[in-house]
Structures are given as structure tokens and as C-alpha cells.
Amino acid sequence: MIPDLSQVGTGETKEWAPVAEAPHIMLDHVTKTYGSVMGLNDVSIAIKGGVTGILGQNGAGKSTLFKLIVGRLRPSSGNVHLFGTNPFKNPAPYSRIGYVSESEHLYDWMTGLDFVATLARLYGYTRDEAKAKALHVLDFVGLADVVNKEIGKYSKGMRQRVKIAHALVNDPDLIILDEPLAGCDPLARTTIMNVVRELGAMGRTVLVSSHILSEIERITEQIMILHNGRLLALGNLHAIRELLDQHPHRILLRTDDPRGLGTAFLPHKDVYGVRFPNNDELVVETNNLSSVHQSLPSICHESGIRVTAIENPDDNLESLLGYLIEGRS
């Protein structure tokens, strides 16, 4: 769970001390503006432990939030605390974090091993230590067989993974991944998701951003939704969904006999309507998505009608945002 700022105190600690209970990240009414453009609007959160997915459309403020946390940007108002210190002024807590920026650029002329080992030396490791650690993390992200290949020859997914590798080389307590799945092929996507889940299982705090709900859903249930710079919702994804249960949900089924199947669905207690947009499509309208999903296989099976596809048109970020914004206004 994400504790609220009120639950963990005001965090006035000036000097950094490795207090186990202190939240890793603490934002205290942080606002960030770029000229007249609002980047982040009065966000207060405290995060410690677990994998947290930051959801938001492009321009919602995900990268701004991350850059504030890692000290690239200075808040226009409010305070950012990273391990109890101001990350903009003090690079010391960087030894405990790993940050993967959204930047697509890498040093294409370096090999993967070079890249990670050179950056590892900035933690004060010797050449040999850095090389050993680099090999270890490159293996961890599944690049063991291409360590001596130039990054310029890497595929998109490999590039994302080498970026993740450089952030893990110091065995950080806090890992921040800005859109790590962007542009990756399915295989790389799965590898990266596994890496993130594993990091979470190892007890690290992980922040991972995305604009695709299903991606985040496969990684974690603990999410935070940003919209236009505002913190729209935070907590368990399912809890957020349940909050939205009064909203109608739709399930789209592709079948040869939509009317037959529609008749089979109607007796279900949570289904309040069926529609037939096409000759081969059936839309089931419900107030309780999970309940219908639970009985969906048996209904289909019992009716004996072949179903070729099941889609949840509402199960994306846009509709979730739509519901949330509607719910607020």
C-alpha cells in the first residue's frame, strides 16, 4: 500500500540517516511548472517498498515526477525528499537508487559491458569490481550473451534492458523505471516484466511508469494514476476498479450466433442488458465485471456456442481515467 503523507509525518529530517522506517520517497505538496505549463500539481505521496506502477497518459507528469524524485528538476513549490535529503542538492542518495530515464539515446559506440562497467565505476568501484558487477546485472536482465556487442547493434528491447542493467549495478534499494516497456517486442516485454517482478520480490522499492494499463496490471497491483499533473488515484488496482463498479462495464464477445449467446447471458444477476452491434458481435452490459467474468466460461460452455474473441473495451487507461474524472466532477 502507499501510505499517505499524513501517516508518516512531515519528514523534516535535514540530515540523512539510514532510518529503516523512513519512506524512501516523500513528496510534500510538490508542484512543478514549466513556464505556464503545469507539469505536476500539488502532489503529496510517500512510498516505501513494493512495486508501484505509475499510470498516466503522455504528458500526465510521470517523467516530471521521476525527475523530481531523482533530483534532475527542482520543484516550483513544495519539498521532495529522497531518503530524507533534497535530491537536487545532494547526490549522495543516488548511491541507493537506480534510475532509467525515458531517453532513447545511449552511447551506441560502447559495448553493453563497457557501458554498465564504466558507469559502475562512478560508484567508486575498481575496474575489476565494476566489471564483475556489470556482468552480473547484464546476466540478470538476460543480456549475458551480447555483453561484448556494441549497443548500436542492439535491438530496442536490448537497449531498454541495458538501460535497466546500468541502474541495477549498485544493487539499489529504489529503482525508478520510466516507460521501460516502450517500443519493446513481446519477448523483451516479458523479460523486463519478470525483472521488475523479481526486483519487487527481492524487497526493492520499484517505481515503473507506463501509459498502458494492461502492462502495469501484469507487473503490479499497486498503482498510482496521474492525470494532467494531478494525483488522481492511488492504491490497489482492483480496489480502484471496485470503486468504479457503479459504472457500467461492457464485455465484447465475437461469435457466430450473438443472439443465442445473448439469451444465455441475460439470466445472470449482474447483467442488465445485451446489445448486438454487428452480426457477429455481442456486447454484454454489467455493473459487476469480475462476477460476470467468473461465470463467463461456464455460460459459454453451457450454451455450446463458439466464441472466437473476448474483449474488454473499457479495460484500458482511457476509460478508467474517464470514470475517475467523471467520479470526481
Next chain:
Amino acid sequence: MEDDPTDFIMEPKVPLDQIPEEIPQVESKPQTFESQVEEAVKAQTIAATEPPKPMYVSAPAAVAGAAVAQIQKVQTQAAQAFRPLTNTVWSKLDRKATAVTEFTLRQYRTKNSTWVVLGIGVVFVAMILMFYGEAMSTGFDSVDNDGDSFDWDGDGYPTGQERIHGTNPWDENSHPDPELVAPDPPEKWIDEDGIDWDGDYSNPNQGYDDDGDCTGEGWVDSESFEIPYDQDTNGDGINCNVRYSMNSTTKTIYKINADPNVDEDPDDEEFLKESLHRAFVLGFGKIGFAFLIGIFVPLFLATGLIRDEMDRGTLHYIMGKPIARAEILAYRLLGYIALVWPYATVLILFTAIVTGFLAPSDSIFRFHDMSAWLGILLASWLMMLAYGTIFCTLGVISPKYGLWIAIGFGVWEFAMAMISLGAPNFPLTWLSISHWGIEIINCTSVLAYPDQSYLIEIANMNNDWGSGAALAGFYSPPSIVAGNPFASLLISIFVLILFTVFALFIGQSSLKRKELN
């Protein structure tokens, strides 16, 4: 406390089971001072915990035991004080410095622009050297400055020879007896009266009339009308000499006054080659090496040191590490220096060696100019450092317009360099880097060419040579502390370092405050 980047340096935290096999395993424990002390202390602890055996200890043994314990205690403290250097804060910082420096150097290697810029510098130097070699290998025609090699009356005897023998050089019937005296070849009367200067600035009375056409020395007719009527035109009371007027503070000659026909026909070729060589060393050193290479190389190699990384977003990789932003800037500059200082050294050394072989000299290699070349090397190092820091800082302050500001700054520097060549005391030039670099070369060239002001005045006296401008154009005596090249040199170095530190400070504080998107 908050800004101290070192107090978070932590030991590597990879759990033991995750350490890969690639980690080099230490075979045996090295026998260091520390480990020996450790073992000694361990042995002592074991001895202390064992049940004491009843024994009779003599007084001297007890004293010895206490002394050993004391020594071990001191040794333990010493071992703690001198931890292995590899674990100190300094060496960890040092590892970061080498990592960033090495990275910067390798990055330069992969960029085409680096090779283009450095290559243009090499071609430029090679071309200038070719012109120089051409000029040094072609001889100058020696001029008969006093005209006494010419046979005015056509009797076959040059004027100079006729004067010695007391015959009339203007009358073709008056000449020495051809059976007794054979006519001299005209070349004998060219360059026959060289400049006699003993190098002593404080001696105003110098010069010797080698061919005797002032004193009439060795002439048959000592009353000849060819001997000047007034043998002391410079009015110093000494006949047939050369008077040197010197500025006692700067120890430079500002006027040379010769009596008639004294030192009037020196070796023009030697003089012109020497003048040309010096003008080349000083001119190419000041404008070519110190200024042009010193400003263009940093303009293209240093401006983007941080700016390009910010633009591309790759600065995030370095900046995400526990390294202060100010350190990043300093270490990037260190990488730049590690590239351009050896580059300048190689170019200047090469030029010094080539010109050393081609220059006029009594031996195969001319060592005369070495202190001038060292000054040029020092000036180019310091100017590359100062310009590099300034350009890098401009790139940080204004990523968008930094290059244009830098080019504007370069124009200012060029103007100040030109003014410095002619008027080194003009105070406005003190605000430029180029002035102080040129001043360094001025200071060291005084050591290489102590007789420079004398040569300039000689050239001015014999104004038909036209070499005075070349000699004077690129030369000025040290002007910061007049007459004291060493003090001037130290001040110039200090000022250049001051400029650098100032620019570095501005760049660092600008980068510290910079928000990176």
C-alpha cells in the same frame, strides 16, 4: 553536511550468494603490515583468555611484556590510521575521476568532429612548416650596402680595393699595378664589414671598422679624400665606433648610432635568415599555436562537453550516479585536457624539431629557440585550458546560444591578440586570455633571444632590409613587470589559471542549478 558527496559512500551491498564467479578470488592472504598486526593482536587475545599458568615472572620479563603490548597497541592504531589506500575516500573519488576522464577520451575517439578538428590543425602546421622550409632553403642575395664592391671607373678593380691602395676609384687610369696586385673578385667587398657587438647591453661603445673605410687603417694613403671628414658623427667623443643607447629598466636597446662607414656592410643573408626564423618562431607560436589552435580546438571540442550530453539526454546516465555535478564538469574537462595537451605538445615539439634542423645555426641542430618553444607550449596549454573551460561553461549556461557566444568571444580574443602584439601595455587587453598567453611567450623568448632589441635596431638602422618590421612585429619585451621576465611569467600564468578557475566556478554553479529534462 548536505553537500558533502562523500559521506554516503557505502560498501558494495551485493549479497554473497549473488556474487558471480567472475569476481577474482584472492588466492592467499597477502602479508601486509595490517594483517601481521591483526594476527599479533589475535594471538595476544588468545593468550589473554587462556587460563593464566602459575609461573614466576622475573621483573625484566614483565617489563618486556608490557613493552611488547604497548608496541602492539601503537601498531594497531597505526594500521587503522593507514588503511589501505584503495578504501579511502580520496581513492574512491579518484576512481570516479579516472572513469569519467577515460570515458570522455573514448567518446572523443568515436566522434568524427574530433578527427576533423585535430586533422585540420595538423594540416595547418604542416603547410606553414612547408613555407618555412622553402624560405630557409632559398638563399637571399647579399646586398652590397656600401657599394664598394662596384667598379665605378671600369678599371677592373673594385672600389674597396682601390681605396686601400690609394688609387682613385673614380678614374679609370688610376689603379694599382696589375702585375703587382691582381683585382679582387667583387664578392670580397660584399658583407665585408660585419656588425661587431659583444652582447653587453651596458657597454655603449662598440663596433669595429673591419674594412677600414672610416679609420683609414691599412690604407696606403692615410690622407685619402675617401676617409670621412667627420669620424664622430654620433658625437660620443670616440671616432669610428657605434654607440648603443639602452633603456636601463627594460634592458633593451632603443637606438643605435654608428659613425660613418662603421659596421655598414654586414652579412645580409645571415641577418635576414635569422630575422625570418625568429619572426617565424614568435609569429607562428603566438598566432598559430597559442591563439588559432588554442582557440579553435577548444571551440569545437570543449563547447559540447556537457551541452551535447544534456541535449541528447545521456547526461542522465552519469548524473544518476553518486557524483556531484561539479565533479562531472571538472572530470569532463580533465578528459578534454588529456586529449588536447598531448596534441599540442606533439605539434609544437614536431615544429620545434623541424625548425631546429632547418634554422640557421652553427651546428646541425639549433637549440637556441628551445626556451621560446617551451614558452609557446606553456602558453598553448594554459590557453587551451582557459578557453576550454570558458567554452564548456558557455555551453552549460546557454545550450542553445553557447556556441554563438563562444564565437563572439573568439572575435574579441582575436582583436585583443592583435592589439597585444602591437601594444602590449594597452590595459583593455588585460581582460583577454590571448594577451596573457602572448605575454608568456614574450617572457620566455627574452631568454631565447636576448639580442632581439639589438637586431631590431640594427634592422631599423639599415632600413633597406625591411626585416625590422618582421622582427619587431611579433616581439615585445615582457611588459607586466618591465625588465623582469620571470616575474612577468609567473603573473601571466597566475592570471590564466585565475581565469580558468573563475570560468570553472561559474560553469559548476550553473550546472548545479540547472534543471535537466
